Amino acid sequence: MNEEQFLRTMVETVKYGKNPNKNELLTLLRNSEIDFDKTGVFASKYRHFEEYIDLRVPVPMLEQAEFLRDDLEKLTALVYRSPGNYEYAGLNIKPKPVELENIPPQAEHDVVFDEIKDKIIQGIRRAEYTIWVAVAWFTDIDIYRELILRKIDGLNIRIITSDEPTNQTLLADFERNFEVVKVPKKRYNRLHNKFCIIDLEYVMHGSYNWSNTAPNNNETWATALDRDFVKKFADEFMELFVNNYERY
Known part of the structure; x- marks a missing residue:
């Protein structure tokens, strides 16, 4: 070895x-x-x-x-x-x-099918600088409270979510506390993303909405510590954020 x-x-x-x-x-x-x-x-x-x-x-x-x-x-x-x-x-x-510290860590990929909410909270807690969330339905107050705690720690938090009647539970709270973009439902199109970028180097993504009912479903949640892979999610996040920001 x-x-x-x-x-x-x-x-x-x-x-x-x-x-x-x-x-x-x-x-x-x-x-x-x-x-x-x-x-x-x-x-x-x-x-x-x-x-x-x-x-x-x-x-x-x-x-x-x-x-x-x-x-x-x-x-x-x-x-x-x-x-x-x-x-x-x-x-x-x-x-x-010291001269070796800038070498990027080896890429890590994982996927879970159970206890996904705990995995999301763990990811939020590991953040040091930024948390970017793009989730269609976000009504889980426990995850919201974790984000509030990270805001108190000084982190930059942005949220992109769907502007639909079934997603209004926490929207007002989001807008008071974070940078928020609401994506309106169109006739044949709606926001359906579910991913979260941590410090621009770690991403969580899958089928799991951050909703109250999601823990009861059969869901998939993948994680990746892979800068090139994460960059693609960051590019998509920025496009969604910029293209919808001027509406509100």
């Missing part, structure tokens, strides 16, 4: 596990690197030497990594596979070289 495989295995183990710090761990690992630190120090096994795993973390995330150290150490020990005559000795948390 090489360094890239090791880190990838850590990410996959966290992704499909139930660790309460899943989101924080995934964000940390996706921006980090792994080095194998082989030593000449004898280990407990006969004719084996100690090997450390160095987790190279972006400098701004070092404090968070220390906070998650227990989870990271357990995860590293679980993933470790002895290469010949070496034995796992422990985890070192070290700074990632």
Whole structure:
């Protein structure tokens, strides 16, 4: 197992596990690197030497990594596979070289069919700068409240939604708090998008409307951490926003 495989295995183990710090761990690992630190120090096994795993973390995330150290150490020990005559000795948390921090993280794609509302809320909570929502029906007050909390944190939030009688529950609240574009229903055409862009680098999309009845339906919700892929959604969002903004 090489360094890239090791880190990838850590990410996959966290992704499909139930660790309460899943989101924080995934964000940390996706921006980090792994080095194998082989030593000449004898280990407990006969004719084996100690090997450390160095987790190279972006400098701004070092404090968070220390906070998650227990989870990271357990995860590293679980993933470790002895290469010949070496034995796992422990985890070192070290700074990632600054000149390498601008390398984009490896693309990640996933899809879920259950507990979609929780996935949406998790995505909203991971945002740091911007949240752009294009959802035909948006009447779920829990998701709305999550957006209000992120607005209080200083994030830029834009919403595109359908201007129809069945979608009026929260529209007035949206317009008081966010940048909002309402798309009118036309004779043979209506807004039917369901996607959300986070920080212009992560997108959630699928069949799930952000409505009160959606949790009772059979739905699909996909996520992607893939800048080229996300750019296509951002381009579509901007076109919808600009083309409909002047109406209101």
